[in-house]
Amino acid sequence: MKTNFTEQTGIAYPIIMAPMFLVSNEAMMQSAIRTGIMGVFPTLNYRKEGELDALIKRLHQFKSENQGSFGVNLIVQKTNPLYNRHLKICVENKVPFYITSLGSPREVIEAAHSYSAKVYCDVTNIGHAEKCAKLGCDGFIAVGQGAGGHAGPYAQTVLIPTLRKHFPSIPVIAAGGIATGDGIAAMIALGATGVSIGTRYIASTEAEVSDEYKNSILNSGMDNIVMTERLSGTPCNIINTPYAKKNWL
Ligand SMILES: Cc1cc2nc3c(=O)[nH]c(=O)nc-3n(C[C@H](O)[C@H](O)[C@H](O)COP(=O)(O)O)c2cc1C
Structure with a gap:
C-alpha cells in the first residue's frame, strides 16, 4: 500500500x-518492523546509561x-532533562x-536532516503546524479528539482537511481513536497519508503491562473514556476506573 509516507520511509504499510x-x-518495536510498519518509542522509556544507544543499534540490525x-x-x-x-x-x-x-522541533529537524532522516511533528492546531512547517518538518501527526x-480539541474530519488545505505539500498522519481497517480507510479518505495507532497496541502480547490493563483496553468502549486536565494540566483521555475517579475526576 503506497502513500507518500511509505515512499518517504521505505515501509510496506502506512501505519x-x-x-x-x-x-x-x-x-x-520488533513486531512493528517485522510486520512492515513504523514502530516509534519515546526515548524517555530508556533512561539508564547506555540503554538507548544499545537498543537503537539492535533495532538497526533488525x-x-x-x-x-x-x-x-x-x-x-x-x-525534559x-x-x-x-x-x-x-x-x-x-x-x-x-x-x-510539545516545544520547538528546530534542533531535531536540523540534526535529522543532516543525514536525511525524517521528522514528523505532533500538532493539534494550525498555529503549531505553521511553526513546524516554517522549520521544515517532513510531516504532521494530526492528534485529534x-x-x-x-x-x-478538533475532530479528524475537521483537522485533517484543514491541515491539507493550509499545507498541501506536507503529509498528514492521523492519530486518535483509530484501531481498525475501517478507521484507516476513513482517515485516508479524509486526505491523511497514514495513521498512528497507540491504544490498540497496549493490549498486544508484546506489551509488558498487566493483564488487568490489557483487559480494560479490550473491555472498554467510548462510554468508559473520560477526559481530564487534572492528570498533567492538558486535556488527557483516560479509562474511567475507580482509581481515576478517586484521583483525577
Ligand atoms: C499510554 C499512552 C502513552 C502515550 N505516551 C506518549 C508519549 O510519550 N509521547 C507522545 O508523543 N505521545 C504519547 N501518546 C500518544 C500516542 O503517541 C498517540 O498519539 C495516541 O495513542 C493515538 O491515539 P489512540 O491511542 O487513540 O490510538 C501516548 C498514548 C498512550 C495511550
Missing part, C-alpha cells in the same frame, strides 16, 4: 505504532532484515525517523 510512555518496548522501520519520540521541551543527551545518541546512531512533541493520552 505508525505510536510512541507510548512506559508502554512501548523492544518487542513491540530493520536491515525486515520491511518495516523504527523511530523515536522526543519531548522537545526544556522540562534528558533531551540533549537523547538527541545526541539518536543522531550519532542515525535514527531514521522522529516524532517531536479521542486520542489516548493527550488529545487535540
Whole structure:
C-alpha cells in the first residue's frame, strides 16, 4: 500500500505504532518492523546509561532484515532533562525517523536532516503546524479528539482537511481513536497519508503491562473514556476506573 509516507520511509504499510510512555518496548518495536510498519518509542522509556544507544543499534540490525522501520519520540521541551543527551545518541546512531512533541522541533529537524532522516511533528492546531512547517518538518501527526493520552480539541474530519488545505505539500498522519481497517480507510479518505495507532497496541502480547490493563483496553468502549486536565494540566483521555475517579475526576 503506497502513500507518500511509505515512499518517504521505505515501509510496506502506512501505519505508525505510536510512541507510548512506559508502554512501548523492544518487542513491540520488533513486531512493528517485522510486520512492515513504523514502530516509534519515546526515548524517555530508556533512561539508564547506555540503554538507548544499545537498543537503537539492535533495532538497526533488525530493520536491515525486515520491511518495516523504527523511530523515536522526543519531548522537545526544556522540562525534559534528558533531551540533549537523547538527541545526541539518536543522531550519532542515525535514527531514521522522529516524532517531536510539545516545544520547538528546530534542533531535531536540523540534526535529522543532516543525514536525511525524517521528522514528523505532533500538532493539534494550525498555529503549531505553521511553526513546524516554517522549520521544515517532513510531516504532521494530526492528534485529534479521542486520542489516548493527550488529545487535540478538533475532530479528524475537521483537522485533517484543514491541515491539507493550509499545507498541501506536507503529509498528514492521523492519530486518535483509530484501531481498525475501517478507521484507516476513513482517515485516508479524509486526505491523511497514514495513521498512528497507540491504544490498540497496549493490549498486544508484546506489551509488558498487566493483564488487568490489557483487559480494560479490550473491555472498554467510548462510554468508559473520560477526559481530564487534572492528570498533567492538558486535556488527557483516560479509562474511567475507580482509581481515576478517586484521583483525577
Ligand atoms: C499510554 C499512552 C502513552 C502515550 N505516551 C506518549 C508519549 O510519550 N509521547 C507522545 O508523543 N505521545 C504519547 N501518546 C500518544 C500516542 O503517541 C498517540 O498519539 C495516541 O495513542 C493515538 O491515539 P489512540 O491511542 O487513540 O490510538 C501516548 C498514548 C498512550 C495511550
